[in-house]
Amino acid sequence: MKTAVSVPDELFRRAEAAARRLHVSRSHLYSTAIAEFLERKRDNAVTERLNEVYSRESSKLDPAFHRAQMKTLEKDSW
Numbered sequence: 460m461k462t463a464v465s466v467p468d469e470l471f472r473r474a475e476a477a478a479r480r481l482h483v484s485r486s487h488l489y490s491t492a493i494a495e496f497l498e499r500k501r502d503n504a505v506t507e508r509l510n511e512v513y514s515r516e517s518s519k520l521d522p523a524f525h526r527a528q529m530k531t532l533e534k535d536s537w
Contacts, residue, residue: 464489 466474478488520528 474485474488478485481488483491
């Protein structure tokens, strides 16, 4: 799909230089950048949702479980 976008002059110059350095077309550079941006946003949304879910739960360990963990750690040679 062909589209037109406006970007600040300095960003355009940097993108042009990066495309030349990477030996890719401007379209490829912009497409890759947009895809990576959207993927990061998607990943952030998943993380935010998980944080929201886990924030509702207590993270305190059961005392018996904590003691068992401590005994196991004492046996390990760090």
